[in-house]
Amino acid sequence: MALAVYSLSYLTLLEYDISYDENILYFIFFATITGYNFVKYFGIAKFHHRSLTNWLKAIQVFSLFSFILMLYYVSQLHTNTLFYILIFALITFLYAIPFLPKRFFLDGQHNLRTISGLKIYLIALVWSGVTVFIPLINNDYYINTDVVITAAQLYVFVLVLMLPFEIRDLRYDSLKLSTVPQKIGVKQTKMLGVLLLSVFFILEFFKNETSSATKIFILIGILTLTAMLVLFAKKEQCKYYSAFWVEGLPILWLILVLYFN
Structure with a gap:
C-alpha cells in the first residue's frame, strides 16, 4: 500500500x-x-x-x-x-x-x-x-483547475480500487457497515466501478493542459485493467487478488509512465 x-x-x-x-x-x-x-x-x-x-x-x-x-x-x-x-x-x-x-x-x-x-x-x-x-x-x-480535476480523478480511482476489497469482505463485514456491495449488490457494485472509471477518463478532457497520446494510451490501459479486476472480483478471492493485484495497479501505472517517458 x-x-x-x-x-x-x-x-x-x-x-x-x-x-x-x-x-x-x-x-x-x-x-x-x-x-x-x-x-x-x-x-x-x-x-x-x-x-x-x-x-x-x-x-x-x-x-x-x-x-x-x-x-x-x-x-x-x-x-x-x-x-x-x-x-x-x-x-x-x-x-x-x-x-x-x-x-x-x-x-x-x-x-x-x-x-x-x-x-x-x-x-x-x-x-x-x-x-x-x-x-x-x-x-x-x-x-489551479487542472489540479482539482486530478484530485477528483484520484478520488474516483481510489473508490474503484476499494470495491474489490468490499466485495471480498462481504463474508466478514457486519451488515451495519452499509458497504457499497451490501447496499446495492455485487453486480451493481461492479457496474458502478465501470461507470466511475468512465467518469475518470472523461474528466481528463476537461483539463486545460492537453494530454499526450502516450499518456492517454497508458491511461486507457490502466483503466481497462482496473475495470477487468473489478468485474472479475468475487467474495471467494485468492489471497493476493485484492491485496496484490488491485493494490499494485498504481505501481504498474508509474512503471509504464516512467518507461514510455
Whole structure:
C-alpha cells in the first residue's frame, strides 16, 4: 500500500513536470506505513504490550522505525506543507481513535471507521489529498483547475480500487457497515466501478493542459485493467487478488509512465 501511495504521488509530480522530490515522496511512503499500521492494529494492540504476539511486536517495531523516518522527512518539508499534512493526519487519527458519543456509531469503537457507509469515502479523500495536493503544495505549485480535476480523478480511482476489497469482505463485514456491495449488490457494485472509471477518463478532457497520446494510451490501459479486476472480483478471492493485484495497479501505472517517458 505504501508503494501504491508513493506511486500515485510520483505520478502527480510527473504530470505537472516537477522534479523528483525525495523528501515529500519518502515522507508519504513512511507516513503511509505508519498511518496504515496505526489504523489496522490500534484496536488489537492498544496498550497491552506484554500480551502481544511476536508478529504484532515485529509490526510495532517496524512501524516505529517508519515513524522515525517519517519524522525526519517531515522536518525537511516546507513549513506551509505541514498545515495540510496535519489535516490529513487528523482525519487518519480520528479514523481509528474513539472520540464521539456512542449514538453516532455501530459498536463500541466510536471512531470514524465505524460510521455506516463512510469508510471508503474517507480513505479516498485522504489518498487523493495526500497524493495530489501535498506534493504540489510542497513544490509551491499553484492549485489551479487542472489540479482539482486530478484530485477528483484520484478520488474516483481510489473508490474503484476499494470495491474489490468490499466485495471480498462481504463474508466478514457486519451488515451495519452499509458497504457499497451490501447496499446495492455485487453486480451493481461492479457496474458502478465501470461507470466511475468512465467518469475518470472523461474528466481528463476537461483539463486545460492537453494530454499526450502516450499518456492517454497508458491511461486507457490502466483503466481497462482496473475495470477487468473489478468485474472479475468475487467474495471467494485468492489471497493476493485484492491485496496484490488491485493494490499494485498504481505501481504498474508509474512503471509504464516512467518507461514510455
